[in-house]
Amino acid sequence: MSEEEILALIREALVYAAPDKAAQLDRIEWSSSLSNLGIDSIGLLDASSYIEDKLAAHFPDDKLARVELVSDFGALMRQHLQSNGHQDERRQSL
Amino acid sequence: MSVDRIRKERMYRTYMEFFEIAEKKRRWNIWDDIPWEKLNPALNDEADAVRIETFCGVELYVPDYTAHGFNMSRSIFGQAWFAANWGYEESKHALAFREYLVRSGLRTQDQYMDYEDQILSKVWISPASTMRQTSIYGAFQEIATYLIYHQQYQKALREGNEVLARVVQLTGRDEAAHCGFYRKLVAFEMEDDPQGTMEDLAQIVKNFQMPGAALIPDYEKRVQIEGVGLTRQQFMAHAILPTLRSFGTTRSDLIKIIRAQEARKKERREREGEAAPAALVAAE
Numbered sequence: 505m506s507e508e509e510i511l512a513l514i515r516e517a518l519v520y521a522a523p524d525k526a527a528q529l530d531r532i533e534w535s536s537s538l539s540n541l542g543i544d545s546i547g548l549l550d551a552s553s554y555i556e557d558k559l560a561a562h563f564p565d566d567k568l569a570r571v572e573l574v575s576d577f578g579a580l581m582r583q584h585l586q587s588n589g590h591q592d593e594r595r596q597s598l
Numbered sequence: 599m600s601v602d603r604i605r606k607e608r609m610y611r612t613y614m615e616f617f618e619i620a621e622k623k624r625r626w627n628i629w630d631d632i633p634w635e636k637l638n639p640a641l642n643d644e645a646d647a648v649r650i651e652t653f654c655g656v657e658l659y660v661p662d663y664t665a666h667g668f669n670m671s672r673s674i675f676g677q678a679w680f681a682a683n684w685g686y687e688e689s690k691h692a693l694a695f696r697e698y699l700v701r702s703g704l705r706t707q708d709q710y711m712d713y714e715d716q717i718l719s720k721v722w723i724s725p726a727s728t729m730r731q732t733s734i735y736g737a738f739q740e741i742a743t744y745l746i747y748h749q750q751y752q753k754a755l756r757e758g759n760e761v762l763a764r765v766v767q768l769t770g771r772d773e774a775a776h777c778g779f780y781r782k783l784v785a786f787e788m789e790d791d792p793q794g795t796m797e798d799l800a801q802i803v804k805n806f807q808m809p810g811a812a813l814i815p816d817y818e819k820r821v822q823i824e825g826v827g828l829t830r831q832q833f834m835a836h837a838i839l840p841t842l843r844s845f846g847t848t849r850s851d852l853i854k855i856i857r858a859q860e861a862r863k864k865e866r867r868e869r870e871g872e873a874a875p876a877a878l879v880a881a882e
Contacts, residue, residue, distance in 0.1 A: 544830065
């Protein structure tokens with residue numbers, strides 16, 4: 505997944521969780537703060553659940569709780585994608 | 599809502615466990631357990647005043663909180679007696695904060711009385727309309743309050759403010775005990791009616807706000823001061839997620855229920871939207 509695709513998925517998830525803020529969320533950047541975008545705790549859980557479903561992932565609760573910037577979300581996703589990629593590689597080598 | 603005898607008996611036993619610990623280990627009083635003689639006004643500033651005044655304001659709604667608690671629970675001994683004990687403990691919190699504000703000179707007696715008048719000119723209305731919702735709301739609100747006081751306890755210790763540290767330590771300990779009691783009640787509800795409890799849980803969490811949010815003067819301005827409230831990360835990490843775990847559920851389950859509730863709401867709105875023009879035509 506490219507960086508653009510990761511950012512696009514985060515945007516999609518946030519719009520899903522907070523459709524009334526779609527216009528603002530359209531302009532998010534890596535440095536955007538979720539609090540400043542008006543994403544509350546439930547919005548964050550909803551958005552992460554959306555991403556988890558799309559990626560068949562499960563983000564650790566303690567790491568999810570620390571998410572504040574869009575880039576924190578990106579880091580969680582990259583971590584999952586990397587470990588998943590490693591697993592796929594391992595499966596192939598077996 | 600009628601509660602069967604088995605449940606009543608469980609709640610009675612749960613209350614007795616809570617009350618035994620409260621009576622034997624947790625009781626304190628504002629005269630002997632707070633070292634007022636060590637009060638040093640130089641250790642305080644206006645931000646401390648706003649913080650303590652806000653905590654005091656929230657605790658001052660005890661008459662409304664207890665009225666709601668009693669009305670909801672009067673037919674169930676364990677829960678009604680808990681409401682009485684809870685009200686007693688919370689009333690002591692308001693007293694301790696009031697004494698701290700005035701004795702330290704952070705507020706004059708007149709300033710305090712003006713503030714109290716402002717606070718009590720409004721009435722707290724519970725976001726919960728059943729006992730089950732009250733217990734769920736209580737579990738979140740008590741843990742959040744504990745976390746706020748605990749932060750202040752650590753801050754006061756760092757600053758060498760022994761008196762304030764003791765006040766927030768004692769009040770925080772009570773809040774943690776209240777949270778534990780509510781969590782047990784919600785666990786019973788989960789056993790009896792998991793779906794209904796999850797529906798209530800979703801509704802309470804989605805709309806959760808601290809009791810003072812709509813009542814305390816300038817609340818939005820006050821929460822900008824560090825330590826008056828919790829950050830979203832703190833609330834998530836130390837309140838929402840552990841509370842969900844204590845109820846035996848997960849954030850994914852919660853989100854599924856919230857989404858289903860939202861979908862039902864949308865469907866209802868659409869149905870009503872379609873029905874409205876038809877009703878107008880019929881009226882014509």
